[in-house]
Amino acid sequence: MKSRSFWALAFLSAVVLYRFVDEFQKVQSERIQSWTKTPSADCAVVLTGGAGRVREGFDLLVNQNVKKLVISGVYSNARLREIMPVWPFYGNLSENDVVLDRRSETTYGNAQQSLPIVEALKCRDILLVTSRLHMYRSYRTFRATFPENIYIEKHAIIGGRFESSVWESGFEALKSLFYSFWAY
Template sequence: MPPVAMDHLPHYDCGVVLTGSAGRIREGFEVLALKKIDKLIVSGVYKDTKLHQIFPLLPYYPEIQSDDIVLEKISGSTYGNAVQSLQVVETLKCRNILLITSHLHMYRAYKTFRENFPNEIQISPYVITASIHENSYWDVMTEAFKSLCYPVITLIPWLFFS
């Protein structure tokens, strides 16, 4: 899907922003502030983190209500993001979501979410502009490796801890 300018986005029930690189969370809050989504799920937040710590600029966004933000604090991987976000999405009764992550991460994230979400829930990718540091050779190679091996990697805990 080609990138869509934020002001041309249709409306979604929920946005799911995946933590992990600079700019993702800020972009999620911008989409929420523009009322393109009703609820924002920030997936993969460290367990002791408070809202003001991940987005200290919140007081400057009077159009955002803290009730419209859910911090998902259980997941530690893209697979975990998908599984844990699904529980929140279902609780909020979201029928369509905007998946917000970086260009480098989107292929694997979208594929993982699509495999774990029911077909009735529409998932639309929203790619944010990559930071200058995200497209290093090492980052690209790491993401390529993860994309190729992710189906096997996600089975490791199941194989050893079931």
Template structure:
């Protein structure tokens, strides 16, 4: 199955491209804004509901990366999925993998990052927008890792 975390148009496009290429039979779009309908999501990718509506689930529960993992875990169990292809931005992938591995242990997770053009990885420290994004994402990763580590200590 394919799981796309919302937050960028490249993510949706890549998810639908992978589904169309038959790399999986189902796709979950996690973190969809309430009120957004299937026609809008498919339309944003230039598709009609008849083309992929059968295979696409919109998840409305998630509001952040941690809840993306929780929402996806429920969908994974409900659909008896053993392997997922996780689609998100390259800078977001390390934290996403951390959250998913902690929430869905044992699942085979294949990372499938997309590379937004506005994120300039060459000399990122010299580009204020990219530097801010990288530093914020790193801090979020550290917080998530600490949270999971502390939960592990409490569970012992």
């Protein structure tokens, strides 16, 4: 009986290790394509939580690459001018073109809370703005949540160093592995 339990545990451990290594490789293989082409969509959905993401969203809006900007995962009491204090330097942007999602706390929540906003804004396509490291899990979560008729284009940015450490990639792969069981 003990040997059966041992082999069952060994098999389960091997499967989890295989899945983790697979997720790790997928997280690390995410490429930045936004540098080689000019992005364009009805809306951009920016996932907060990393350096440069919100500013990239505003750059897309001011450069008219998108018509509306959804910033997902801001603090519940946050105000637009607090999030983007350099707003006056962006010219004549309208606050009506920016929607703040104050309810999301996770990547899954970002997708769930952004969908009704995107639908209300009548966006046919979106640019998903997050870090390169976070893009694999984010894109898969959004793709699993959003209907097929809404096209999602990846718009990854560098949120620090270009290459992530093994520790950072491993932690993201672990989160992606967890998400693969219930979110996508």
